Amino acid sequence: MKADRSLLNGSAALLVLSLLASEDMYGYQMIAQLEERSDHTFSMKEGTLYPILHNLEKEKAVTSYEKEAPTGRMRKYYHITKGGLRLLEDKKQEWTAFSQAVNAVLAGTAPALA
Amino acid sequence: MKADRSLLNGSAALLVLSLLASEDMYGYQMIAQLEERSDHTFSMKEGTLYPILHNLEKEKAVTSYEKEAPTGRMRKYYHITKGGLRLLEDKKQEWTAFSQAVNAVLAGTAPALA
DNA sequence: GTATTATACCTAGAAACTCGAGGTATGTCA
DNA sequence: TGACATACCTCGAGTTTCTAGGTATAATAC
Secondary structure (H helix, E strand, C coil): CCCCCCCCCCHHHHHHHHHHHHCCEEHHHHHHHHHHHCCCCCCCCHHHHHHHHHHHHHCCCEEEEEEECCCCCEEEEEEECHHHHHHHHHHHHHHHHHHHHHHHHHHCCCCCCC | CCCCCCCCCCHHHHHHHHHHHHCCEEHHHHHHHHHHHCCCCCCCCHHHHHHHHHHHHHCCCEEEEEEECCCCCEEEEEEECHHHHHHHHHHHHHHHHHHHHHHHHHHCCCCCCC
């Protein structure tokens, strides 16, 4: 009932990688972006996000650097790597296959239209 | 990052309920049906399925009865209840919201087309 | 006839994923 | 100076799924 989770966590990691594909972001920002882009369907918790980021970094799917915010506070930005982009593509395809399969099963719920 | 899982397990239970909405089935058959309907994307394991069925029965979303197969073997059939159908509708909507949200985030991956 | 395979059910323990609840620290605003 | 928002982090627990077993019967192969 799974794909291969060797490198990645569940759908949360897919979403994180997807965000980073458009621009470098820091953790707090990702949570806000996910909330916004998903129209408040997702609200990822910090306890979920940070371990995922650390894991992706360990897998070299992302790199990180610190940068001072206009306010003077330090932020830790994440940048997606080539490998991360490849991973993202894989995960996207997995997601597509998965969602199509679920939809196919759900469509079968009603008696076949044939 | 979740909906409410008070009554149900994850997507596996949604799929099981969906199958039972079209006809009564026994465990082994459900595994085969899922494989077929999902075009081999899903292969639910018995260790996943049976606990889910027992749980759904405890929640009164399904009922079960034994019936002899043409071969003479006993099979345990499951039947979805009114409550199970309601649950299925809820879970379907949850799934729709979730998948749309994922797609929205993924669509944002590429720079906005605007 | 007997051994293997397919059918059919089940469970316990481990692994994976996410969350809740906490902690630390800095900047802003009243 | 006290409260709140920002920003990072971790530990332990809960949920979900899998692995790896177990039992038993019918069909098939030798």
